[in-house]
Amino acid sequence: MSQSVKGATETLRAALAVDVAYTCGVQPIKAEDLCVYYKLKTGPHGDEKNARSINLDGEVSEEELEQLVAACDPAPFGLDDKDVLDEKVRKAGQIDVENFVARLDVSAAGIIDAIIPEILSGEKSNRVLRAEMYKLNVYGRGCFFKPHQDTPRAQNMIGSLVIFFPTAHKGGELVLTHGEDKFTFDSAAELGKHKSGPAVAYIAFYSDTKHEVLPVHSGHRVTLTFNLFVDHAESGALVLPHGVPTPVEREFESGLVSMLADQTFLPEGGFLGFGLAYTYPMPTLGEYQLPPMLHLLKGSDARIRTVATRLGLPVRAKIVYDAGWWGDENTTVLMDHPVNAEWHVEDMDERDVAQITGEGVTILEEPLHSRGKQPGSDSDPGAKTVHEEAHLSREETDSDSDSGSDSGAGAKTVHWVTPANKMMRISTPSGSYFGNHGGVNYIYGNVALFVEVPAVGDGVRAKYL
Numbered sequence: 381m382s383q384s385v386k387g388a389t390e391t392l393r394a395a396l397a398v399d400v401a402y403t404c405g406v407q408p409i410k411a412e413d414l415c416v417y418y419k420l421k422t423g424p425h426g427d428e429k430n431a432r433s434i435n436l437d438g439e440v441s442e443e444e445l446e447q448l449v450a451a452c453d454p455a456p457f458g459l460d461d462k463d464v465l466d467e468k469v470r471k472a473g474q475i476d477v478e479n480f481v482a483r484l485d486v487s488a489a490g491i492i493d494a495i496i497p498e499i500l501s502g503e504k505s506n507r508v509l510r511a512e513m514y515k516l517n518v519y520g521r522g523c524f525f526k527p528h529q530d531t532p533r534a535q536n537m538i539g540s541l542v543i544f545f546p547t548a549h550k551g552g553e554l555v556l557t558h559g560e561d562k563f564t565f566d567s568a569a570e571l572g573k574h575k576s577g578p579a580v581a582y583i584a585f586y587s588d589t590k591h592e593v594l595p596v597h598s599g600h601r602v603t604l605t606f607n608l609f610v611d612h613a614e615s616g617a618l619v620l621p622h623g624v625p626t627p628v629e630r631e632f633e634s635g636l637v638s639m640l641a642d643q644t645f646l647p648e649g650g651f652l653g654f655g656l657a658y659t660y661p662m663p664t665l666g667e668y669q670l671p672p673m674l675h676l677l678k679g680s681d682a683r684i685r686t687v688a689t690r691l692g693l694p695v696r697a698k699i700v701y702d703a704g705w706w707g708d709e710n711t712t713v714l715m716d717h718p719v720n721a722e723w724h725v726e727d728m729d730e731r732d733v734a735q736i737t738g739e740g741v742t743i744l745e746e747p748l749h750s751r752g753k754q755p756g757s758d759s760d761p762g763a764k765t766v767h768e769e770a771h772l773s774r775e776e777t778d779s780d781s782d783s784g785s786d787s788g789a790g791a792k793t794v795h796w797v798t799p800a801n802k803m804m805r806i807s808t809p810s811g812s813y814f815g816n817h818g819g820v821n822y823i824y825g826n827v828a829l830f831v832e833v834p835a836v837g838d839g840v841r842a843k844y845l
């Protein structure tokens with residue numbers, strides 16, 4: 381590989397390393413929007429449920445908050461398909477959506493508009509962000525929630541939104557961990573700085589990001605939680621990224637352009653491969669289609685698509701499976717469709733294998749070097765080495781070709797920019813899943829993006845001669 385390609389690869393990696401998994405702030409709202417109506421628990425004599433209202437401002441009394449706590453159920457967490465109560469993992473109160481009404485409308489209050497630029501990666505195109513209210517939670521003194529990811533509920537679930545009422549409390553910081561980065565959001569401190577009128581604090585984050593709520597030392601931390609979904613216009617067409625490129629997009633673009641201009645780089649054409657920074661919800665049962673993945677990309681993953689599309693380079697998404705059972709220890713399979721995760725190694729018969737090797741499937745002819753290693757773990761020198769070149773078999777790159785080519789004839793080269801080193805194992809469908817709600821209809825799976833690089837002098841590459 382030439383020095384210039386090495387340098388360009390580094391530029392791309394550096395541009396992708398700029399990534400935040402959240403966006404947060406304090407939003408001024410109308411005083412009446414701090415009001416919540418909630419149902420009381422049925423009385424000991426089976427009396428009818430009554431409702432009460434509470435104004436969740438800084439002046440709310442201890443007595444009123446205790447009444448709210450009395451209307452809460454203990455909040456569970458999710459372990460595989462079960463909701464589990466265990467105060468060593470999560471201690472908090474919750475009210476389900478059918479038992480309360482909050483006056484606050486996050487769209488009308490401007491909170492959705494405030495989070496869109498980050499959560500949809502600066503690119504509105506034809507995507508819409510929809511917030512679905514999920515719970516009201518009360519974290520009193522000593523309450524907390526240990527590190528977890530939020531359970532994926534649909535393929536288009538992208539994030540979680542938490543709204544914090546300005547009720548007095550100390551502690552209860554939300555700590556997010558993404559790769560090597562840690563971020564602490566102290567909603568009480570942020571709201572404390574806001575002196576001019578009523579406000580709520582908010583944070584939105586990609587829901588596969590690990591997060592925890594530290595113990596509350598005093599007072600009551602009252603929140604509304606929402607699941608965030610990406611919907612898109614009926615046409616399903618991906619609108620071309622518009623707007624002014626950000627500095628980090630320009631940096632990424634300069635790396636791509638120097639690769640295209642280097643005539644020693646993939647002279648016959650091929651692919652740039654990117655293992656992604658985030659994981660994506662995949663269904664575990666039934667018949668599926670991979671949703672239009674390119675609409676659902678998060679953070680720096682979306683940057684790959686944005687810039688490549690702007691340059692006119694086709695981008696495709698593939699699910700990455702580690703299919704070690706397949707004769708060869710190191711078989712990596714890239715698929716357009718999630719595999720029915722009910723399939724276990726033992727159950728696999730030839731028919732199943734034929735199905736897996738069917739249309740839209742790519743077997744990497746050279747295994748990924750860093751298979752099974754944790755990304756970024758310093759103790760493991762292999763983790764940071766990228767297997768620079770592997771081959772994408774031709775059946776995938778040329779739909780007209782005969783599909784039985786495992787010989788490598790006509791295979792296209794993949795130049796891996798970031799390693800696809802976290803993979804789903806076909807043989808372990810759900811493992812032990814730990815989330816904020818029981819359910820294994822969806823699991824977070826690993827995806828790789830492939831940017832098609834034309835041969836020297838072909839297509840959009842012609843202008844870089």
Ligand SMILES: O=C(O)CCC(=O)C(=O)O
Nearest residue numbers: 530542554593603605816
């Ligand atoms: O209250 C928070 O800050 C986060 C709560 C949470 O992680 C959850 O409900 O899943």
Ligand SMILES: [Fe+2]
Nearest residue numbers: 529530591816
């Ligand atoms: Fe959570």
